[in-house]
Amino acid sequence: MNISELQIFLDTEFPQMAQEFEIVSISGSGEGALVLFNATEKHLRPGNTVSGPWMFALADLTAYIAVLSVLGPVAQAVTTNCSIDFMRRPDSGLLMCRAKILKLGRRLVIIDGRIFSEGSEELSAARFSMTYARP
């Protein structure tokens, strides 16, 4: 699937959330994705930082995009495990999430990623790994 097919798939399957996220790129060899998220007032938690659930949503969606870009529109692919480290508290504004497929197995897909404020990739706000089960 290319970017516009992916964005349409998101809009259809996740109508409540898709408009929050913009797919920036998928790698030509189909092994990763980069997604943009504009964190505003409603995504914050006490301390004026982006809430954990919104960080998780960004990570999960970016990993899902990476999976879809390789496997095609398999809406039934499900996350089976996530481990996430929240390292630095991002301010509101533009957040990016980069996900990379580390293993594309017959049954499981393992993905690694980072969330960072635009322009600060080296000082990531979070790192995560996710496992998806193929249907």
Next chain:
Amino acid sequence: MNISELQIFLDTEFPQMAQEFEIVSISGSGEGALVLFNATEKHLRPGNTVSGPWMFALADLTAYIAVLSVLGPVAQAVTTNCSIDFMRRPDSGLLMCRAKILKLGRRLVIIDGRIFSEGSEELSAARFSMTYARP
């Protein structure tokens, strides 16, 4: 903090999300919490199951309630790590989340929990562990 103080705290600090969740109980000895979530159409993902981000939000909020019930209104306590296993796909309807404090350290609080459809605690939808850093 007791249940009504906690509910007011949530309503104030998380106005966008608090109305989705109802605190059912906190343990007398202050070491855990049980929270109810009514999963409706808007919380579902493809496959008609509750989305990962909403499951994460329920886990994170329940763990946070358990922490607050012991430490008081420390809004600045932050999640530093979460590991979550999605084990069974819950249908829409009433979900419960039970969190228990395993360690209340000077710097870190470690919490363990389960998410399950009401009445099916033995067949949990998810298990998770979370670490909070004390401010």
Next chain:
Amino acid sequence: MNISELQIFLDTEFPQMAQEFEIVSISGSGEGALVLFNATEKHLRPGNTVSGPWMFALADLTAYIAVLSVLGPVAQAVTTNCSIDFMRRPDSGLLMCRAKILKLGRRLVIIDGRIFSEGSEELSAARFSMTYARP
């Protein structure tokens, strides 16, 4: 498999490690295991506490025993993921590990467990979750 079959299987398949561990019980309904480990000088790390790798070995072996007790001698079952929290530093002496199967799926088995000094189950040294892929 019953306890003596499991112990023989371990002795055969893990000759270097099996003698460190003693299977105490497997649950009648086949959903868990309890294993004893005698931590001595050689298992310690700086600070006179049991080393992380030995804690991991105890967790992994106990989870594996729980899997074998249900599935039979499937030596090829492999750990695909582990998340472990080291919560308190155990002294040398008798450590116990209790593992419980949370989900026995067609492809994945998810296990949850605790490590604790004998007699101190409520103050666990570690908690862990493990995923095994069925062959």
Next chain:
Amino acid sequence: MNISELQIFLDTEFPQMAQEFEIVSISGSGEGALVLFNATEKHLRPGNTVSGPWMFALADLTAYIAVLSVLGPVAQAVTTNCSIDFMRRPDSGLLMCRAKILKLGRRLVIIDGRIFSEGSEELSAARFSMTYARP
């Protein structure tokens, strides 16, 4: 600490394990480490692949070296959390582990790493993240 200081520290503090591992490099800016492990017969599990506990030991030691190279000889730094994904089953022979410090906080150090057979870094056998608490 430089490589020879680190190797002496290991030999002193971990006499049972240190001889299994060789520190290949630490990054000049002190933010990572690369460690070599020669997996032989005694490190294998059924299926003729390196056992999980030895993979964990390699990950933990490499992360610890990265921490020591920055903080100095703080033997009391302890692992508080590890999440590890076993992705491909490595054969016996030379394994490498590369660890990188993602966050060096006042209280926690977060490290990310990979284990791979020599010459196959792109097809990692495992990925892991570890958190260390500073003493």
